[in-house]
Amino acid sequence: MHNFQVNTIIHGHFYQPPREDPWTDQIGTQSSAYPFKNWNIRITSECYAPNCFSRVLNSKGKIIDIINNYRYISFNFGPTLLNWLEKKDKEIYDLIIEADKLSIPEHNGHGNAIAQIYNHVIMPLQSTKDKITQIIWGLKDFKYRFGRDSEGIWLSETAIDYETVNLLIDQGIKFVILSPDQAKSFKKIHEDKWNDVTAHHHLPAKRPYKIYTEHGEITAFYFDKRLSTAVSFEHLLQSSDNFARSIMHTASHDKDIIVIAADGEIYGHHEPFADMCLAHLIKEYHLNQKKIRLLNFAEYLEMHPAEYETKLNLGDDDLGSSWSCYHGVGRWYKNCGCQTGGKESWNQEWRKPLRDAFDYLKKEIDVIYENEISNYVDDPWALRNDYIELILSNYKLSDMDFLRKHINKTLNKEEIIRILSLLESQKNAMFMYTSCGWFFTELSGIETVQNIKYAYKAIYLLKNNIDWIKTNFENMLEKAESNIKEINNGKWILYNWVYPNVQNLPHIANNIITLFILNKDINIKNFEIFEAYGFENLNIQHSIDNNKNIYEGTIKVFNKQGYVNREYLFIFIKNGCFNFTSYLVNKDDFELLNKIKNDIIENRTDDNYYKEKNAEIYTEKDLIEEIKNYIVKLNFKDKFSEIISYTQKLFNDIKNILDFYLKNNLNLPDIYKTQVSFIAESYFYDICNTTVDFPEKQTYKTLIEIFDFINHFGITVNTKELSNLFSLILNDKLLQTENNDFEADIYKKALILIEFSYKVKMKIEKSRSENKIFKLLKIQAPKLIEKLETEQNEQTKMHYLMQFRNLILISDLFNIDTEEEKRSFFKHFKMLNNLSSIDISKKI
Numbered sequence: 001m002h003n004f005q006v007n008t009i010i011h012g013h014f015y016q017p018p019r020e021d022p023w024t025d026q027i028g029t030q031s032s033a034y035p036f037k038n039w040n041i042r043i044t045s046e047c048y049a050p051n052c053f054s055r056v057l058n059s060k061g062k063i064i065d066i067i068n069n070y071r072y073i074s075f076n077f078g079p080t081l082l083n084w085l086e087k088k089d090k091e092i093y094d095l096i097i098e099a100d101k102l103s104i105p106e107h108n109g110h111g112n113a114i115a116q117i118y119n120h121v122i123m124p125l126q127s128t129k130d131k132i133t134q135i136i137w138g139l140k141d142f143k144y145r146f147g148r149d150s151e152g153i154w155l156s157e158t159a160i161d162y163e164t165v166n167l168l169i170d171q172g173i174k175f176v177i178l179s180p181d182q183a184k185s186f187k188k189i190h191e192d193k194w195n196d197v198t199a200h201h202h203l204p205a206k207r208p209y210k211i212y213t214e215h216g217e218i219t220a221f222y223f224d225k226r227l228s229t230a231v232s233f234e235h236l237l238q239s240s241d242n243f244a245r246s247i248m249h250t251a252s253h254d255k256d257i258i259v260i261a262a263d264g265e266i267y268g269h270h271e272p273f274a275d276m277c278l279a280h281l282i283k284e285y286h287l288n289q290k291k292i293r294l295l296n297f298a299e300y301l302e303m304h305p306a307e308y309e310t311k312l313n314l315g316d317d318d319l320g321s322s323w324s325c326y327h328g329v330g331r332w333y334k335n336c337g338c339q340t341g342g343k344e345s346w347n348q349e350w351r352k353p354l355r356d357a358f359d360y361l362k363k364e365i366d367v368i369y370e371n372e373i374s375n376y377v378d379d380p381w382a383l384r385n386d387y388i389e390l391i392l393s394n395y396k397l398s399d400m401d402f403l404r405k406h407i408n409k410t411l412n413k414e415e416i417i418r419i420l421s422l423l424e425s426q427k428n429a430m431f432m433y434t435s436c437g438w439f440f441t442e443l444s445g446i447e448t449v450q451n452i453k454y455a456y457k458a459i460y461l462l463k464n465n466i467d468w469i470k471t472n473f474e475n476m477l478e479k480a481e482s483n484i485k486e487i488n489n490g491k492w493i494l495y496n497w498v499y500p501n502v503q504n505l506p507h508i509a510n511n512i513i514t515l516f517i518l519n520k521d522i523n524i525k526n527f528e529i530f531e532a533y534g535f536e537n538l539n540i541q542h543s544i545d546n547n548k549n550i551y552e553g554t555i556k557v558f559n560k561q562g563y564v565n566r567e568y569l570f571i572f573i574k575n576g577c578f579n580f581t582s583y584l585v586n587k588d589d590f591e592l593l594n595k596i597k598n599d600i601i602e603n604r605t606d607d608n609y610y611k612e613k614n615a616e617i618y619t620e621k622d623l624i625e626e627i628k629n630y631i632v633k634l635n636f637k638d639k640f641s642e643i644i645s646y647t648q649k650l651f652n653d654i655k656n657i658l659d660f661y662l663k664n665n666l667n668l669p670d671i672y673k674t675q676v677s678f679i680a681e682s683y684f685y686d687i688c689n690t691t692v693d694f695p696e697k698q699t700y701k702t703l704i705e706i707f708d709f710i711n712h713f714g715i716t717v718n719t720k721e722l723s724n725l726f727s728l729i730l731n732d733k734l735l736q737t738e739n740n741d742f743e744a745d746i747y748k749k750a751l752i753l754i755e756f757s758y759k760v761k762m763k764i765e766k767s768r769s770e771n772k773i774f775k776l777l778k779i780q781a782p783k784l785i786e787k788l789e790t791e792q793n794e795q796t797k798m799h800y801l802m803q804f805r806n807l808i809l810i811s812d813l814f815n816i817d818t819e820e821e822k823r824s825f826f827k828h829f830k831m832l833n834n835l836s837s838i839d840i841s842k843k844i
Helices: 039-048 079-088 090-106 128-146 162-170 225-233 240-250 274-287 297-303 351-373 380-386 388-392 413-431 446-462 467-477 490-501 505-518 590-601 607-612 625-663 670-690 697-713 720-736 745-760 767-790 794-813 819-831
Strands: 006-014 054-057 063-067 074-077 175-178 183-188 208-213 216-222 257-263 292-294 308-312 533-544 547-559 565-576 579-586 616-619
Touching: 006 240, 006 297, 039 079, 039 090, 054 274, 063 274, 063 767, 074 079, 079 090, 079 128, 090 128, 128 162, 128 380, 128 388, 128 413, 162 208, 162 216, 175 297, 216 257, 225 240, 225 257, 240 257, 240 274, 240 292, 274 292, 351 380, 351 413, 351 446, 351 467, 351 490, 380 388, 380 413, 388 413, 413 446, 446 467, 446 490, 467 490, 505 533, 505 547, 505 565, 505 579, 505 616, 505 625, 533 565, 547 590, 565 590, 579 590, 607 616, 625 670, 625 697, 670 697, 670 720, 697 745, 720 745, 720 767, 745 794, 767 794, 767 819, 794 819
Parallel strands: 006 074, 006 257, 006 292, 175 216, 208 308
Antiparallel strands: 054 063, 183 308, 208 216, 533 547, 547 565, 565 579, 579 616
16 A cells, blocks of 8 residues: 555535426425425435534444535535525535635635536537526626635536537636546647547546647546446445545555545435545544545646646537436437436437427527517627526615616616516526436426426516417427326426416415415415515405405515516405405406406306406415415314314323233234324324424323333334424524523423433434534533633532533533543542532433
8 A cells, every 4th residue: 555645536516406496486395305395405404414514423423523524525516506505504505605615725725616507407408608608607606605716617417518618718717527438538738649548448537637629728637437436326435444445546646636526415315324434534534644635626736737638528429428428418318328217118209309399499589588688788698697696686676787787778667577587588498408307217207397397487488479489389398208108298297287386476466365365464474485476555355245255455466586566456255264266357457357246246257258358267276385285274273173182182091091001011902003193193293283492391291101102012103293393493492592501491401302302212303403512512611621720719610510511411412422521520520629519420
């Protein structure tokens, strides 16, 4: 084994496709992500968050260190994923940004983070204009978040062609990361002889390479394919020592650079606990300077400029190459043979007609955009490139500098709305090309359906007389045939999964009206749907005397992503606790509204006629899922209370029977098991809907009794919601407190909750609380020791010692190694004169 430190770059490509509904800007429930609401939340829990707080354990399974892995590896995050994290998990978002900042002085002024192509399109298949926008948006998003220019960029699926290279050079990008399969040939700079990689089947990947074009030069780092494959697919991350040995065995010279590139989600999501393997490698081999030195690309490039150059492999069709399609980039526009499983009879013939339909649509949208925007600006595409500035401001319409930069004349409101609608149409038209839509096996996958949603939103935003574009698009999608007979094709998906779920302005107005009629005191901020929408001038009154179930009124609703707003008159009929019909007409159409009202009175409504007159008609089925769930709980809360009261009485009635079976070790009849399961889940449901703080003593007592029966008799009960609630309470309460008095109620209650979870064998997710307690231990323990060593008053000294003791007890329950602190405690304990006043009966 060599005696030098191996220069190593571990790069994580952290990315999720944009999953937000293009109408609500929210991610709905995705059943395949269960038990989490959606995939972003699930993968954050399994990967993005753990890598911010990755545990290093000792041989006893105790935490000896917590490491932010992003501080030590090279990484990129998809801009749309960071946008979601910034809104939904600010703590994790901030720690990712902080990791890059901390890495800069540790790597000679070069940060670990690099930019990414904006929404993960396959660059070789995009138009030149779209390539430019994708690069510019990705770089501007990076600078907005990380506060500096990116030196490199991650290409989606590492897909590359020479036009992309030229555009990257034009934007000042210094390096890209590629698969060795994407090289055609290489040679030493200034030498004439090229080595054909295809012929020799080998590219030395332990050094950087220049790519020269007429635009200049850029450096390519080719990752080590054997190691990267082992990390991604062969479970190399199950042992940090094996991981380290594999890296060390790969290097042969102290100038070699070993590059490992993989999807970041491998570190915890695809490979459970892989973040901990990485953290252990960082601590034991990098931070302890044992054989491995972790660098980033820009740092290595400054130390060792490329001495070789390379030419690119452009794939079977000369269009470009990627790291996940053996044929080049065929995976994203045809049935090339690359796929992810499915039934044996399935094929991916749907890929080409899907791409063809999108290409047709994009061409038409671009023509309309260019023609209309040219009335205002000289360069429509430069305006689109700057539109990212409004997106990054979260569509703050007061922040319109990007528009003023291109347009000098004063615009009226309608003109601004049209310009913003055209730009938002362009954004959605690029989002429909997100690569995940073609990557998998079946047309009806959630990623492909999401892309179709973006395509329709792009059409919808154009508004004016473009029905022919929509018709042509539908007909082209019809040629994209699903492998599942019942789903038919892309047109079927449009009509059955996309169109019925559109939430445009009248839909949103209907949701707001319904909420306020059912509960006039509703807090609209509790609903995620309204992050993208606002309303004003809501006026509700009873429409017909003596009929309390018919309402009429007015509302103005607006989309926060552009000055788009509409005003409506409405009639709302409440036919039952969950049976509604609402009619919306334009703000000035009193004649139609009065006709609808009179028809309702005379019981002769004609919905077809109203629709012909441009009325919008909705029922409870048209409400979004979030509001449907709210209405169910609102209308049936009394019934739920009755059920809970009944189950609690039932439990008290049969408790003695259950005790008898338990104490005498008898088999419990199935009828009682069914009742206990019903009682338990009803009680859990009640707790989850009424508890916002640490449980009371009586609640613990009842839960322990229930769990005793559940665990003893092997009764299957879903405890996931209860576990999630207690995890949320524990983490929220501890993270909110700034109290360093370790005898405070907050810590006592936290300890009781954890001890309860151990007693009933219910898993509580306490990792974020562990992070806080670990930090407290490492910060407060030295402070307490210093006070103990400098304090002269014995009574005050005993107070500090008890604080130290409680901190150790708390840390122990949070699985933190405290051996060093315990040694210090007993050392100072023995130095006290009055030992009898201290109770150490509880084990330390």
